[in-house]
Amino acid sequence: MLQNFSETRNSLRANINSELYKGVRLDFSSMFTSNSVNGGGAYSGMKKILLQPITGGTLFNQDQLFNTQTFGDFSSLDSSFDTENPYIETAASTSNRRVRTFLANVGLEFDLMKGLTFRTAGSYNWTNSKSTSFSDKNSRAFLTDPVNTGINGSIGNSEAYRYQITNTLTYNKTFGEKHRITALIGNEIIYQESESSSMRLIKFPTILNYGLDDITNATVADKDADKSSNSLISYFGRINYSYDNRYLVTGTIRRDGSSKFGPGNKFGVFPSAAFAWRTSEEGFWKNSKIEDYINDLKFRFEYGIVGNNSIPNNVFRTNVVGTDYPSNNTVGNLALVTSSVLGNLSVQWEEMKSTNIGVDLALFNNRIKLTSEWYNNNVSGMLLETVLPASTGYKSNFENVGSMVNRGMEFTLNSVNLKSENFRWSTDANIGFNKSKVLSLEEGRTSRPFAAGGNRAGTVTYYATVGEELGDMYGYVYQGIYTTDDFTQAGNGTLTLKPGVVKPASGTPKPGDIKFAADNEAGDQFTRKMVKIGNGTPDFIGGLSNNFSYKGFDLAVFLKFSVGGDVYNATKHSMSPYALFQNVPSEFGDNFYHVVDPNTGQAATSLVRLKELNPNESDRLWSLGNTNSSYITYPSSYYVEDGSYLRVSMVTLGYSFPKEFLSAVKLSNARIYATVNNLATITGYSGFDPEVSAASGVTVTPGYDNSSFPRSRSYVLGINLTF
Numbered sequence: 243m244l245q246n247f248s249e250t251r252n253s254l255r256a257n258i259n260s261e262l263y264k265g266v267r268l269d270f271s272s273m274f275t276s277n278s279v280n281g282g283g284a285y286s287g288m289k290k291i292l293l294q295p296i297t298g299g300t301l302f303n304q305d306q307l308f309n310t311q312t313f314g315d316f317s318s319l320d321s322s323f324d325t326e327n328p329y330i331e332t333a334a335s336t337s338n339r340r341v342r343t344f345l346a347n348v349g350l351e352f353d354l355m356k357g358l359t360f361r362t363a364g365s366y367n368w369t370n371s372k373s374t375s376f377s378d379k380n381s382r383a384f385l386t387d388p389v390n391t392g393i394n395g396s397i398g399n400s401e402a403y404r405y406q407i408t409n410t411l412t413y414n415k416t417f418g419e420k421h422r423i424t425a426l427i428g429n430e431i432i433y434q435e436s437e438s439s440s441m442r443l444i445k446f447p448t449i450l451n452y453g454l455d456d457i458t459n460a461t462v463a464d465k466d467a468d469k470s471s472n473s474l475i476s477y478f479g480r481i482n483y484s485y486d487n488r489y490l491v492t493g494t495i496r497r498d499g500s501s502k503f504g505p506g507n508k509f510g511v512f513p514s515a516a517f518a519w520r521t522s523e524e525g526f527w528k529n530s531k532i533e534d535y536i537n538d539l540k541f542r543f544e545y546g547i548v549g550n551n552s553i554p555n556n557v558f559r560t561n562v563v564g565t566d567y568p569s570n571n572t573v574g575n576l577a578l579v580t581s582s583v584l585g586n587l588s589v590q591w592e593e594m595k596s597t598n599i600g601v602d603l604a605l606f607n608n609r610i611k612l613t614s615e616w617y618n619n620n621v622s623g624m625l626l627e628t629v630l631p632a633s634t635g636y637k638s639n640f641e642n643v644g645s646m647v648n649r650g651m652e653f654t655l656n657s658v659n660l661k662s663e664n665f666r667w668s669t670d671a672n673i674g675f676n677k678s679k680v681l682s683l684e685e686g687r688t689s690r691p692f693a694a695g696g697n698r699a700g701t702v703t704y705y706a707t708v709g710e711e712l713g714d715m716y717g718y719v720y721q722g723i724y725t726t727d728d729f730t731q732a733g734n735g736t737l738t739l740k741p742g743v744v745k746p747a748s749g750t751p752k753p754g755d756i757k758f759a760a761d762n763e764a765g766d767q768f769t770r771k772m773v774k775i776g777n778g779t780p781d782f783i784g785g786l787s788n789n790f791s792y793k794g795f796d797l798a799v800f801l802k803f804s805v806g807g808d809v810y811n812a813t814k815h816s817m818s819p820y821a822l823f824q825n826v827p828s829e830f831g832d833n834f835y836h837v838v839d840p841n842t843g844q845a846a847t848s849l850v851r852l853k854e855l856n857p858n859e860s861d862r863l864w865s866l867g868n869t870n871s872s873y874i875t876y877p878s879s880y881y882v883e884d885g886s887y888l889r890v891s892m893v894t895l896g897y898s899f900p901k902e903f904l905s906a907v908k909l910s911n912a913r914i915y916a917t918v919n920n921l922a923t924i925t926g927y928s929g930f931d932p933e934v935s936a937a938s939g940v941t942v943t944p945g946y947d948n949s950s951f952p953r954s955r956s957y958v959l960g961i962n963l964t965f
């Protein structure tokens with residue numbers, strides 16, 4: 243049951259396009275949105291709800307279980323797991339996040355003379371957000387520490403704005419009917435600034451408590467404030483030349499300067515060039531019958547360098563922060579310490595050298611259009627945070643280290659399948675194949691780990707390895723369980739592994755223990771050497787859109803798909819059956835390996851009896867024992883699943899009113915429509931949603947699912963009116 247969960251969204255848009263005077267044009271657009279989300283935010287996520295027991299056994303009857311905060315009773319039995327009553331907790335711990343956004347774009351164009359146009363344009367984006375949370379005396383937070391924490395809450399405010407000013411001068415000229423030149427020069431300034439403040443409050447009074455509306459009698463436990471800004475200035479020029487619409491050449495150059503880099507490295511120069519040949523405009527093509535079938539054929543080649551400055555602000559210097567230094571048994575003594583990140587004056591623009599080769603094709607009177615493109619992107623001087631030796635006194639710094647390549651193919655198809663006076667059916671499809679490869683890392687390193695998850699949340703390590711693609715998951719290969727067929731038993735009951743059976747990393751295994759694949763050179767023992775167990779990068783992705791229209795009705799169906807990417811199901815990893823009063827995945831049910839003999843109530847020691855207790859034992863899951871309670875915390879291939887899916891992403895049905903009706907009501911256009919988003923997903927993935935990557939740094943850790951909330955289905959009813 244959901245309570246204290248709601249979302250309210252309002253928006254307002256305005257657009258103006260006008261010719262103020264002859265040769266002077268204005269365009270303006272703006273949007274304001276306000277979004278408020280309420281939730282039982284302190285109770286985090288679906289995983290905890292799934293782990294929560296549905297029965298209190300002998301501790302509670304059904305009414306008590308539903309209406310009583312069970313945290314104190316359950317945590318006294320097992321403190322390692324979240325055992326609060328989800329219904330009570332979502333009422334006791336609430337949160338709210340309100341975000342307001344204003345966006346405005348304005349542009350002015352002036353025709354200075356024939357073929358020469360000046361344009362100045364600006365945009366402004368403002369965002370303000372406020373987040374609050376509050377936990378009353380029925381919350382887990384209060385019950386965990388009623389004296390030092392008590393009733394508590396938090397308030398956070400943030401504000402950010404960004405503006406951009408772009409000025410361009412464009413010249414268009416045609417010479418001798420076949421030669422056309424378009425030249426552009428311009429400059430651009432982008433500035434963005436943000437600031438935030440927050441505080442955590444504890445020890446609210448238990449009586450006459452007005453919550454966050456009155457914090458006078460609460461204690462400030464933590465407070466924080468931050469302000470940052472960065473800017474970018476660019477100068478650019480572009481020239482396009484076309485001869486008889488057959489040969490097209492484009493040259494571009496940019497000089498970008500970023501405040502994120504230190505003196506001497508702020509600016510980078512990034513040129514590019516493109517050439518296209520429209521073969522279908524050649525005389526030999528137009529005078530042949532092939533034009534009746536192939537209406538347009540164009541070959542394209544592009545090469546350019548693009549800069550990247552996606553790093554935090556001011557990493558070129560070592561920042562100093564204030565702290566409290568206790569002295570003479572007193573606190574409140576201000577001290578200054580350097581941050582854990584060492585500044586690097588040498589850090590500079592990351593560069594990507596991109597090569598693109600494409601073909602555009604139109605067939606059968608432009609009923610079918612096909613675009614295919616091959617690309618090769620080489621990234622060098624990658625901006626990475628590198629770990630420093632502890633002896634330096636710093637944890638890390640940013641450097642230009644490493645290189646990689648992204649290479650792939652993309653295809654786009656547009657077709658008009660059926661077309662008549664009243665009916666039309668068209669299709670838009672695209673598919674993309676991409677492969678990455680790490681070319682180099684920091685000096686002396688051939689691989690670099692990136693951990694995702696933590697504790698029992700399902701930790702897995704991704705590795706970026708020279709010569710391999712990104713997204714490789716590393717762990718241990720799960721090979722089921724040890725069965726009675728893996729052992730011989732001596733007369734005194736001692737069990738011995740048969741020759742050829744994989745030995746565990748330590749100790750002597752028993753039937754029902756988890757078995758991992760051998761990873762030593764001899765191939766006979768598991769030594770906890772991590773190996774590749776999956777890759778989160780899909781083999782290919784794409785989309786398919788079909789659009790139908792019949793008289794005034796229109797229907798659009800959009801599908802998206804992904805094939806081949808693995809997902810590490812950390813939700814499944816963390817829901818292992820070893821805590822008291824905890825639910826387990828349904829696949830366990832009665833399918834775990836039974837080691838307790840119901841006739842004696844003791845652990846069975848005979849291989850014969852164990853085999854009787856576990857029919858089809860090789861298909862069973864591990865036993866509930868101490869050894870396996872450790873093994874299930876290991877990252878393993880058992881939790882890696884195929885993340886392929888086909889999603890019905892959007893379906894829209896609309897109706898446009900006929901001209902006769904529009905004329906009668908003084909409208910130029912009127913359309914009503916209904917849209918369903920995320921209608922259905924076809925997948926073999928056992929988690930909530932295969933389209934997920936809950937870890938930070940998703941470029942190097944794709945396909946990690948730690949109880950991420952699934953995409954919701956939404957319904958939209960709308961009307962468009964044009965006066």
